[in-house]
Amino acid sequence: MQFKDQVDFVRQHIKKNKLRVFMTILAATMGTAFLIVLASVGFGIQDTIRQEMLSNRLITEIDVFSGELDEADVANLKKRDHVKAVVNRQSVGIRQETNLNGFVGEPNLIVSDFGEEAKVGFALKEGRLPENEHEVVVGSHFAAALFDPKKMNTEGEPIAYNGKLLGEQFIYKMGLYEEDELFVDEIPLTIVGIAKEPSKDWLQDVKIYADASVKPKLTEIFNSNVSDVEDVETSDLFYSDVKMYADQLENVKSVSQAMKDEGYSVYSIADELEQMDVFFLALKAGLIFVGTIAILIASIGIFNTMTMAVTERTREIGVMKAIGASPKLIQRLFLMESAWIGVLGTVIAIIISYGVSYVANFLLPIIVASALGEEDLGGMDVTFSIIPWQLILIASAISITVAMISGWRPARKATKIDVIQALRQEL
Template sequence: MRFKDQIDFVRQHIRKNKLRVFMTILAATMGTAFLIVLASVGFGIQDTIRDEMLSNRLITEIDVFSGDMDAPTIEGLKQREHVKAVVNRQSVSIRQETGMNGYIGGQSLIVTDFGEEAKVEFALKEGRLPQNEHEVVVGSHFAEGMIDPEKLDAEGEPVTYNGKLLGEEFTYKFGLYENDELFEEEIPLTIVGIAKEPSKDWVHDMKVYGDASIMPKVKQIFISNVEDAEVTDLFYSDVKMYADNLENVKSVSEAMKEDGFDVYSISDELERMDVFFLVLKAGLIFVGTIAILIASIGIFNTMTMAVTERTREIGVMKAIGASPKLIQRLFLMESAWIGIIGTFIAIVLSYGISYIANLLLPIIVASALGEEDLGSLSVTFSIIPWQLVLIASVISITVAMISGWRPARKATKIDVIQALRQEL
């Protein structure tokens, strides 16, 4: 029998029992769609969390922790392979105060190397990076931290500074927390740049960014006012390395660990997250497979009834020389056909459900939480990658063929004489 004739044979018998076959296909469709949609939630949550992590920081950033981070050590880090920049931000660790045009604030001073900052694109909203002594860049929310304690607004709160910043001069003072007093000496600073606003609305940048030219003056004031002063107590370092691309972050991190540094990079976090979600997605696929196994019971019953109803036809086929392998193949093709049709419909249905879920669920969640601005709610509930479609298709079609294998074997063992005696 030619392959085309085998296809016609299968199609003919499917048409005879349209309703029963339709219900069997429907069961297979529901099982497969359940697997795909369920597992797609794992892919969607992973993608959402990954995007959130990557949006919060530079993906090539590596945090370096060390008790002894002096200038030679920093220079050594810059010479390492695949390192694009090393930014050492030194923060003043004592009480601080800024003053400008009658307004005062408590913004923190950070000393950094703007040459290295420029390599990792220190973003400015306006102005430029410092080039001369005592020039600084201020955070985008610097003005919000400047208040006039003598003036109150309509709500009884101190008035905040709302004038221009670029080109303005302000004073910087600091002192000890122990006696809650500031040293008399002031350092005049000029604003030449304003940093770009952080990507997250809830992050407020009120810091003052200066270069190393400020450090001698700060140290001099500190030493002259504090007996037995240790300059090492004045600053603390926050060192960040930046790899030349994401692929080299892991290799740079591992090399640093081998040399005794404590490091942390987003690649470590992503690796742990990927392991967790791999286990989660495997579990969701396992649960979804149970639904397909339940649907396989319907395929088994349908194929068993098909063999019983076609006993005479099978006897005739055997009588004219059909081999047991051919008979088995015909019934396996029929069960596979049910699995293929059910899988195809399930894939189309799953993409539709995924699209609707991603469209409506954020609105429902936002309404439940009382959120008016949906723009801040960037959650993807369902993603269906081609790998998931492939896995679900293989599972569905394989289970369908296994379900039809036993009835197909039964068909090959039908006795010819008994089958021909059976009435139509």
């Protein structure tokens, strides 16, 4: 029997039992669609978290524990292979206060190397980076954190500063948290740039970014004012935050691993992504396993359908054997029928799954935002379901394999039917 004749044979017998076959295909479709949609949630959540992580920071950034690093160590880090820049942000760790035309604030001053900052794209909304002594860049929310304590609005709150910043000079002072008064020494600083807003709306940048020219003056003021204060060390003035930047994302892991091998404590986004990927790999495997159970339940219907098909076609099988059909041919015909059920159910399930995924990604953010009383989930771009081609291949392989296994036992039964007994059965 040619392959075309085998296909016709299968199609003719499927037509005889349209309703039963339809219900079997429906069960296979539901099981496969359940697997795909369920697992797609794992892929969607992983992609959402990954994009959120990547949008919050530079993907080539490597955090270095700076507890034992000095300026010479930082300079050596810049000479390492595949390192684009090393930014050492030294934050003032004591009490601080600024005064701009009577408006007072308590921002944090950070001393940094703007040459290195420029290499990694220190973004400005207005102005320029510092070029001269005592020039600074302020955060995008610096003005909003300045208040006039002597003037109140109608609600009894201090009035916030709403004037221009570029070119303005303000007074910067320091003090100890243990003391009620600030040091008498003042440093005039001129604003030459305003940093770009953070990528997330809820992040507030009220910092002051200065270059190394201001560091000696800060140290001098600190040392001269804490000499008579007990339990205060001069090393408490600054605390460092050292970040390395690889030249390419592909080199982040190698640079990070090389640092760890030399005894440095480092942490990079590659470590975060690796840990996250391991977690979601286990989660997706669990979701696929749960979805497979649904397909196994649907396989019961395929088994029953194929068993009934063998019983109803006993006489036909006997005739085929009588005219010389081999057991392998008979087995192949029934396996083709069960495979056809699995393939058709899988194709329909894929179409349905993409439809469900699209509707879920459109409606669920709206529903969740409404339940939380927000408009856009706090600015997050949430994807609840993603169906990659790998998931389609896995689901298709599982579905079709289960269908073939379900039809194998009835097909084997068909090959063992006795010809004499089969021919004695009435049509």
